[in-house]
Amino acid sequence: MGNSSWNDLPSALGDSFSKFTSLLSSDPQLKAFVTTDTINKPVTFAYKSSGSDNSLLITVTNGSAKASTGSAKDALFTLSAPPEHWEKYFQKVPVAPYQSYWGMVGLNLKKEGAEIQGDQTAMAQWSHVWRRVLELAHDAHCGPMEEAEDEPEQKEDHITGRYVYLETSVWGRVKVFYEWAGNGKQQIVFLHNGGADSRQFHGLMSGDRQLRQKLTMYAFDMPGHGRSFPPQKVPAGAYTNTEDGYVQIIGAFVKALGLRRPIICGAGMAGQACLAVAIRNREVQSGGVIPLQGSGYISMERPSYERSPYVNQALFNPEWMYSMISPTTPYANKQLLWHLYSGQAYGILHGDLAFSNATFDARPRLASIDTTNCPVYMLTGSYDYATTPSEAQATADKIPGAKHKVMEGLGHFPMTERPGAFKGYLMEAVEFIQAVRREGLGNLRLEREE
Incomplete structure (x- = not known):
């Protein structure tokens, strides 16, 4: 990156511009996104960069x-950000x-200066294209993103x-x-993220023999999902969706x-559901909960493009969710997440x-949770900006x-991003819950003997 000033984005990227234009013409993903007769x-x-009009233009x-x-x-819309933000984005691993x-x-994590200028609806309509272009600009400037190591895909599937x-x-029947x-021996029920389905857990449920020996794992698709x-x-x-439902x-x-x-474990929306289960455990009879990316309350400004007649949700929804993953997520798992969010029914997310x-x-209800009856072990990915680690800790x-x-190096979808890395955190949480329950049973026996 040298001493380039990020006050002028095109100048800061000048040395990599030739490589960038080459990637624009050769990248198969971008080609798939922009090849359609409807672009007439x-x-x-x-x-x-904020404060500068000199821009990187994509036609x-x-x-x-190009x-x-x-x-x-004359741009339809402009993605503007402070120079220091661009400098952080264009690190080898942001x-x-x-x-x-x-x-x-x-x-819900507001930062001053970053601003989408111009036609907001057009920005949403073209989100898949401008995201991929920005990734290619990063690759041209920093080299290809290094993927984190994870367990290889299994040769045999073990899911029924x-x-x-x-x-x-x-919801009726x-x-x-x-x-x-x-x-x-330990039963566990996995709950998928909002707007997705239980295929998020396939790498975890089918990938590790020792995990299958320790756990009996269940996952279901919410009504209308998957x-x-x-x-x-x-x-x-x-x-x-509602808490009652x-x-x-x-x-x-x-x-x-x-x-x-059973232990109940879920991410994002399902992380909130885990907290609801802990509060209302008489209705579920769970043996403990593992909220992933959970928070007692989230006040998030939503663009509502995920249910708009002007925006293709099969393109916009996966883009929005894709932004919350770790940048070092293996390519195949990035593609799976994109596919899952692109394939859901209208209005589900x-x-x-x-x-x-x-x-x-x-x-108002968190303090009432009886963790001797329903232990709570929360996990949060370090790359999740939707529910930040500090928000989860406060909960x-x-x-x-x-x-x-x-969970260091993981984002909003840890079980899908890197199942091999996630399983260690999962088992630590399971063992914590089991230990709390054993202690509770031991104390109960002592009370009865007294």
Whole structure:
């Protein structure tokens, strides 16, 4: 990076401009994004440093994206950020939350200066293109992103799946898809992120033989998600998740399968659900919870493009979620996450976020959690800017007996990003919960003997 001044973004990237233009013309992912007959006229957008008008301009036509420099005055939209933000983004491995432009702009973690200027809807419509272009600019300037090592994909799959009918007062009778793997003594139920499905856990459930020996792992797709059928009483596009609905469906699943005090573990929206289970454990009879990326309350400004007639949610939703992962996530796992979020039904992510980022508020109830009955071990990825480690720690501090740990080098989807790295954190949490429960049973026996 030398002594280049990031006050002028094109100048700071000048030495890598030739490499950048070469990548623009040769990258297969970008080619797939911009090759369509519906691009019937050139579209130009820009990147620049705050306080400067000299911009990196990208002009997209059917089948190509070309770079130039100049004023952003004629750009459809401009992605602007302070010079120090761009400098952090263009590190070999960016630190959180500068791994993506969405992280630089901030959602519930506001940072001064980063600003999307111009046509906001167009920005959302082209989010897949400007994200990939920015990645290529990073690769040209810093070299290809080094992928973190993780366990290789297994040659044989060990997951079995089927359907079960579950009934709740919120959603009625619903046909739900679930999967299981392992034959260990400890039962655990995995809950997927909002707007996704349980395929997020495949690398974890099928990948490690020792894990399958210690745990019997279950995961189900929420109603209307992935392979589960939608609730019959909910019109298409009108789905909205609620605390009652979520706790009821978890309890119904545990009961239908005859599980005995299973640990409940989930990420993002499901991290909030884990906290709700701990608060209302009489309804679920869980043996403990492991909230991933959980918080007692999130107040996040949402653009609402995830349910807009003007924006293709199959392009926008995966882009927004993709921005929350660790930059060193193996390419195949990045692609899987993108695919999962691109393939969900209309309005599903929007309805989930209505619960996790708007209506759910556990703050007044956290202190009431009985962690001798339902131990709480929270885990948060260091790259997650949606629920930051400090927010998760603040939540854990309000729960008597709860524990929290930061997962270094992981983001919002740790079980999918790097299952091999995540399993160590998972087993530490499982063992903590088991130890608390053993201590509680021992104390109960002593009381009875007295």
